[in-house]
Amino acid sequence: MSSSNDSDVRGDSPLAVVVLAAGQGTRMRSDLPKVLHTLGGKSLLAHVVDTAVQLNAARICVIYGHGGERVRTTLSDLPVVWVKQNPQIGTGHAVAQALPHFQRGDIALVLYGDVPLIQPDTLRTLVAAAASHTLALLTLELSDPTGYGRILRDSLDQVVGIVEEKDATPEQRRVREVNTGILAVDETHLANWIGRLDNRNVQGEYYLTDIVGLAVADGVPVRTIQPNTAVEVLGVNHRVQLAELERAYQTRQAQKLLYDGVTLRDPARFDLRGTLEVGRDVEIDIDVILEGKVSLGNRVRIGPYCYLKDAIIAEDTEVRANSILDGVTIGSSCVIGPFARLRPGTKLASRVHIGNFVEIKQTQVNEGSKINHLSYVGDAVVGREVNIGAGTITCNYDGANKHRTVIGDRAFIGSDTALIAPVEIGNDATIGAGSVITRNTPSGELTLSRTDQKTYPGWKRPVKKK
Numbered sequence: 001m002s003s004s005n006d007s008d009v010r011g012d013s014p015l016a017v018v019v020l021a022a023g024q025g026t027r028m029r030s031d032l033p034k035v036l037h038t039l040g041g042k043s044l045l046a047h048v049v050d051t052a053v054q055l056n057a058a059r060i061c062v063i064y065g066h067g068g069e070r071v072r073t074t075l076s077d078l079p080v081v082w083v084k085q086n087p088q089i090g091t092g093h094a095v096a097q098a099l100p101h102f103q104r105g106d107i108a109l110v111l112y113g114d115v116p117l118i119q120p121d122t123l124r125t126l127v128a129a130a131a132s133h134t135l136a137l138l139t140l141e142l143s144d145p146t147g148y149g150r151i152l153r154d155s156l157d158q159v160v161g162i163v164e165e166k167d168a169t170p171e172q173r174r175v176r177e178v179n180t181g182i183l184a185v186d187e188t189h190l191a192n193w194i195g196r197l198d199n200r201n202v203q204g205e206y207y208l209t210d211i212v213g214l215a216v217a218d219g220v221p222v223r224t225i226q227p228n229t230a231v232e233v234l235g236v237n238h239r240v241q242l243a244e245l246e247r248a249y250q251t252r253q254a255q256k257l258l259y260d261g262v263t264l265r266d267p268a269r270f271d272l273r274g275t276l277e278v279g280r281d282v283e284i285d286i287d288v289i290l291e292g293k294v295s296l297g298n299r300v301r302i303g304p305y306c307y308l309k310d311a312i313i314a315e316d317t318e319v320r321a322n323s324i325l326d327g328v329t330i331g332s333s334c335v336i337g338p339f340a341r342l343r344p345g346t347k348l349a350s351r352v353h354i355g356n357f358v359e360i361k362q363t364q365v366n367e368g369s370k371i372n373h374l375s376y377v378g379d380a381v382v383g384r385e386v387n388i389g390a391g392t393i394t395c396n397y398d399g400a401n402k403h404r405t406v407i408g409d410r411a412f413i414g415s416d417t418a419l420i421a422p423v424e425i426g427n428d429a430t431i432g433a434g435s436v437i438t439r440n441t442p443s444g445e446l447t448l449s450r451t452d453q454k455t456y457p458g459w460k461r462p463v464k465k466k
Helices: 003-010 044-054 069-074 091-101 120-130 187-195 210-217 239-259
Strands: 015-021 059-065 081-085 107-112 135-141 150-153 159-163 177-186 222-225 270-278 288-296 307-313 324-330 346-348 353-356 359-365 370-373 376-382 393-395 405-407 418-420 423-425
Touching: 015 044, 015 091, 044 059, 044 107, 044 120, 059 069, 059 091, 081 091, 091 107, 091 187, 107 120, 107 187, 120 135, 120 177, 120 222, 135 210, 159 210, 159 222, 177 187, 187 210, 210 222, 239 270, 418 423
Parallel strands: 015 059, 015 107, 059 081, 135 222, 270 288, 288 307, 307 324, 324 346, 346 359, 353 370, 359 376, 376 393, 376 405, 393 418, 405 423
Antiparallel strands: 107 177, 135 177, 150 159, 150 177
């Protein structure tokens, strides 16, 4: 969203975001801090911070907990101020740690590091509501509000407080409007209310929700905003919820691609764990996983059960079933697979064929060349219109160092050939099947390396002793 539109959303007040990420996440039953668990290939916390960045927030503070240095170290590239909460004595206390980093006149937005799918448009509406010296709460109507704090209203339908379920009366528990914890308010009010919180409760903690009662007592209007979908405000407390949000996230990704013109053979069996750029008329079959940065040109077809990571694929290329492409650049009109593995550093020019059970690594394959069956080519340059037969390998590793193989244009490499690097095969050279090539071969000539074929009459195969 442009800066001019953001100015319209929040007037002249800068936006300061505080993300609460200090929770232990004990129900995850994991040594990994909860906010570092991933959704769509990105940590929960990174999702929330990315959303805050889209709001053009002037300041983003992340509150992390005791023992959470791993969070700060792992996500050190995030554009945030890291603030440690120690001891962890409630959400109100957590927000208090961020106040020194805010400025007078800021609108403060409180988010949660384990609520990853909150949408920028929802938050823009919430912040706009807070711009008029209002406490803006994000609430949700649920058919089953069990476990949530309830929003309490008076006879005029004005918010007067929040009651936690354990403290609610039977009548209050029938209320379906619940508190999500996400709120926005100007910094002056927030600092005043945070300073007046007390911890006289069973947990001995300072609750952020208590500021609602303080706002009502001070005559500050409390306005509620609801998200477009419930999934936006769902948090992650255990792995069941994480799995549910993963599928919700993937469904959202798939729907966007469908609207962008991509054919997904089964949107429920598609996973995007990074970013995807697509051209027109792209087709993706079932159970395809995309990670990192992937770019698919016009009319690219991806077969079933493929894995693509950090891959650039030009137009009219087909990737057939069960292929793995990782860290590769593929030209136009190529055919790859089935069961091909292209490892980092692979670069294919146009019209290249890489067939079944072929592995390529750190290799440039030029226009029109074919490696169709059961071969390994690593640390090599393959010229134009080369044909490499089945069972060919470049022996690039001597146990300590990698060496280079160069195959000239229009060379023909016979099946079951071993090219012992470093070695160069000349243009238009032919290598006889079954050869072991240890020296450079001349252009335009046949080179082969074989022992004489012999037959030993009467020879008997060994048998096991009884």
